[in-house]
Amino acid sequence: MKEYSTKRLVRAVSVFLLVLIFGFIFMNKKELGFAITTQQTIDFLLEADYQILPEDVAYNVESKEPGFEYVDLRNPYEFNIGNIPGSVNIPQTELLTEKNLDFFKAAQNDSATVVLIGKDEATTTGPWLIMKQIGFDNLKVMRGGWDYYANQQLNRNEMSETPKYMVEQPAFNFAAIMQLMQSESGASQNSDAPEIVVPERKKKKAAVEGGC
Amino acid sequence: MNKTYIILAMILIILGLGMFVLESKEQATGLSPEELLFDLNENTRYITADELASRIIDGDPSVQLIDVRDPLAFRNFSLPGAKNLPLANLCSEDVKTFFTIPGKDFILYSNGDVESNKAWVLSQRLGYKRLYILKGGLNHWIATIIKPIRPAETEPREVFDRYEFRLGASQYFTGGEIAPASNTPFETISIERKKKKSAVEGGC
Missing domain, CATH: 1.20.5 (Single alpha-helices involved in coiled-coils or other helix-helix interfaces)
Incomplete structure (x- = not known):
């Protein structure tokens, strides 16, 4: 028992x-969790091409290229003022809701490339990085964002050398400015009182030494 | 009887080991995707060039600048007191201890603000606190602080006040290159003193 x-x-x-x-x-x-580690993400960022040129987007939209989905991450107000024809509005704040995740999963299953469009490239990169780390590999960031797309004549055959969306390109000669700053700060240090005291003493010693 | 106790003990040990697995998993992830997106939606991560300039000039000790560009670009030009942290090194142990320095605002910058945004998202995911981004990056910094453009006469007063501040900041960061009138007296004084010294030497 x-x-x-x-x-x-x-x-x-x-x-x-x-x-x-x-x-x-x-x-x-x-x-919802991350599918890849931060180190894996960095390795990907260092070599992979995850961006798409606005000129290419304009071309694809015009020729109705199949296999592309356009997702606009701006808020509905901005979206209604102007958008890419055929794009879907998913505001950045609602990116991870179940409904929108289903949309992205459906696009992944269709092996379609999803182009993310934000106000500019910097605001698009964050959401893209989150989606990438969750495990969506079919997303691309449109360079320049809507600000560039809406205000430029987009022609694939007539692209300038350094388009405005190359925001990471140095706009000034940094090295020259640095040299200027260093030489100037050196001069101003010489005019400071403590700097002058030291050389005077040294010279007196030398004179005494020579005299003896 | 003994067997059942052994089985019970085994179950408890397995459960205990399971707790270890759960705990370490939680520590490894840092923030969840939802938390990361929430932080991204709050646009408080940006700090303007004017704000940063005034904090550096005031000698704010909490400012810790971090340059996320490659080492070569960092050597060519960097902001005062900045540390170089290329994206590739973000996950190393040294960086982890660096980000735990208390009482520091870590301000990330690159040439624009795309690279700094990437570094911000990745560091935020790792759970580092008090991270900021220099809005517009170095290009904007030089265009506004180092080489300010005189506003049109029709601009409101605040714009002129800001321009005055930027002129002063520009002098601070370039060592008075912009206004030569106030610079010359210093130079003449130092030259005079040098001559006196050499005269004393010759006498002895």
Whole structure:
């Protein structure tokens, strides 16, 4: 009788534990997590091409190239003022809702390239990085964003050498400015009182030495 | 009897080990995607060039500038007190301890603000605190602080006040290159003193 009850206890405990373990597994699956580590993301960023030129987007839109989805990340107000024909408005704040994630998953299953369009490239890069790290590999950032797209004549055959969306290109000769700053700060240090005291003393010593 | 106790003990040990796995997983991820997106939606991560200039001039000790460009670009030009942290080095242990220095605002900058945004998102995911981005990057910094453009006469007063501040800041950062009138007396004084010294030497 006693043994029977302990057996039942063991069974009850193991069933309880199984429920707990399954519960944990289920919870972890439902929670949205990162698919790749930060180091993997950095390695990807250092070599992969994840951007698309606005000229190419304009060309693809005009010729109705298949296999592209356009997602506008700006808010609905900005979207209604002007947008790329055929683009879907998913405001950045609603990027990770279940409905929108389903949209991205559907595009991934169709092996379509999703082009993200934000106000400019800097604001588009953050959402793209989040989606990339979750595991969506079919997303691209449009360089320059809507600000560039809306205000330029986009012609693939007549692109300037340094278009305005090359924001990471140095706009000034940094080295020359640095040299200027260093030489100037050196001159101003000489005019400071403490700097002058030191050379005077040195020279006196030298004179005494020579005299002896 | 003994067997059941052993089984119970085994279950407990397995459960305990399971807790270890759960805990380490939580530590490894830092922020979740939703938290990251929430931080991204708040545009408080930007600091303007004017704000940064006034904080550096005031000698604010909490300012810690971080240059995310490559080492060559960093050697050519950097902001005062900046540390170089290219994207490739972000995950190293040294960087982790660096970001735990208390009482610092870590201000990331690059030439524009695309690279700094990338570095911001990745560091934010790792759970580093008090991260900011210099709005517009170095290109904007030089266009406004180092080489300010005189506003049109029709501009409101605040624009002129800001221009005055930028002129002063430009002098601070370039060592008074912009206004030669105030610079010359210093130079003449130092030259005079040098001559006196050499005269004393010759006498002895």
